[in-house]
Amino acid sequence: SSPTQSDLRTPIVAVLGHVDHGKTSLLDKIRGSTVIEGEAGAITQHIGATAVPLDVVSEVAGSLIDPTEFDLPGLLFIDTPGHHAFTTLRARGGALADIAILVVDVNDGFQPQTKEAVSILQDSQTPFVVAANKVDTIPGWNPNPDSPIRPTYEEQSDRVRGDLDDKLYEIIGELSDAGFSSDLYWRVQNFRANIGVIPVSAETGEGVPDVLTVLMGLSQRYMKEEMEVDVTGPGAGTVLEVKEEQGFGTTLDVILYDGTVAEDDTIVVGAKNEPIVTTVRALLKPRELSEIRTEKRFDQVDSIAAASGIKIAAPDLEDAMAGAPVQVVRDRDTQDVIEAVTAEM
Numbered sequence: 001s002s003p004t005q006s007d008l009r010t011p012i013v014a015v016l017g018h019v020d021h022g023k024t025s026l027l028d029k030i031r032g033s034t035v036i037e038g039e040a041g042a043i044t045q046h047i048g049a050t051a052v053p054l055d056v057v058s059e060v061a062g063s064l065i066d067p068t069e070f071d072l073p074g075l076l077f078i079d080t081p082g083h084h085a086f087t088t089l090r091a092r093g094g095a096l097a098d099i100a101i102l103v104v105d106v107n108d109g110f111q112p113q114t115k116e117a118v119s120i121l122q123d124s125q126t127p128f129v130v131a132a133n134k135v136d137t138i139p140g141w142n143p144n145p146d147s148p149i150r151p152t153y154e155e156q157s158d159r160v161r162g163d164l165d166d167k168l169y170e171i172i173g174e175l176s177d178a179g180f181s182s183d184l185y186w187r188v189q190n191f192r193a194n195i196g197v198i199p200v201s202a203e204t205g206e207g208v209p210d211v212l213t214v215l216m217g218l219s220q221r222y223m224k225e226e227m228e229v230d231v232t233g234p235g236a237g238t239v240l241e242v243k244e245e246q247g248f249g250t251t252l253d254v255i256l257y258d259g260t261v262a263e264d265d266t267i268v269v270g271a272k273n274e275p276i277v278t279t280v281r282a283l284l285k286p287r288e289l290s291e292i293r294t295e296k297r298f299d300q301v302d303s304i305a306a307a308s309g310i311k312i313a314a315p316d317l318e319d320a321m322a323g324a325p326v327q328v329v330r331d332r333d334t335q336d337v338i339e340a341v342t343a344e345m
């Protein structure tokens, strides 16, 4: 039988780039626009991730997207820090992701962590697009808030567009030095062979519809088969952080990329020495942003399916490690799962 939307996993999108190039601002803009759009479905705050459902994607993308062409449930974004100290988090984010956005400040161009991100994506063979951010800072830029980028690009004066072109060609040159051919995204026919470069402003929202459209198109076109996973099967994920949580002891912040995890499931978690075998005591979802100031920061859920970010409370997690695999045992032999987790460490 052909898969329905509920059988398809949400693609995971890592947002990577040099410090201060605008990764978090771009995600904030995507989140913020959806508040303004009102009718669109709510954005879920996840542990270390932001889920943007298809109806929100199509609200933001506007005329660029025909939602009937899509059957993927939306996109799950993972923000990563650009500071040089956080190489491991970037590598983990890159490895987890199905696709990625490389954010590059058009004025700053390629910087050390931009290059590092490119090599992470190269090593993990993660397809990506480039968001050439902060186009609004080009002197003389005439902003066109929240608009698709191509018409606003074409409306700029020749001088402004020439300035932007020079900066974009520098980025295209850097990508070429790294072994990638790329072009302005509207000239790209085959996003597998060529990297699409999307001029964007996280400040004015110009180009944000294009970013969502390209990501959605890329996942739908090239990743759909990989998204046809059985999300009712035993869960698999990666530990982002090991944290003390009041009332719950040591907990794991996990990105679940496959299957389902439920309360009382036996899980195997990668650790400093032997993998930990334990039982899920509670699954915690962060509350909506508006509710975060109330004393209860989390909602407890019985089970959750991929792709999602979730906090797992369980006994004996003290030796768990960030970056380690987590697997639900379910109907399998525990020893086999321990071996699988050990092999992944």
Ligand code: GTP
Residues within 6 Å of the ligand: 017, 018, 019, 020, 021, 022, 023, 024, 025, 026, 080, 081, 082, 083, 133, 134, 135, 136, 137, 200, 201, 202, 203, 204
């Ligand atoms: P790290 O998480 O530290 O790596 O930084 P980041 O990439 O998440 O950058 P962040 O979104 O925090 O933005 C850094 C600064 O750039 C902030 O002051 C933003 O307001 C500003 N900024 C981001 N995007 C834009 C943009 O498109 N235009 C302008 N003018 N400023 C921007």
Ligand code: MG
Residues within 6 Å of the ligand: 023, 024, 025, 079, 080, 081, 082
């Ligand atoms: Mg940030």
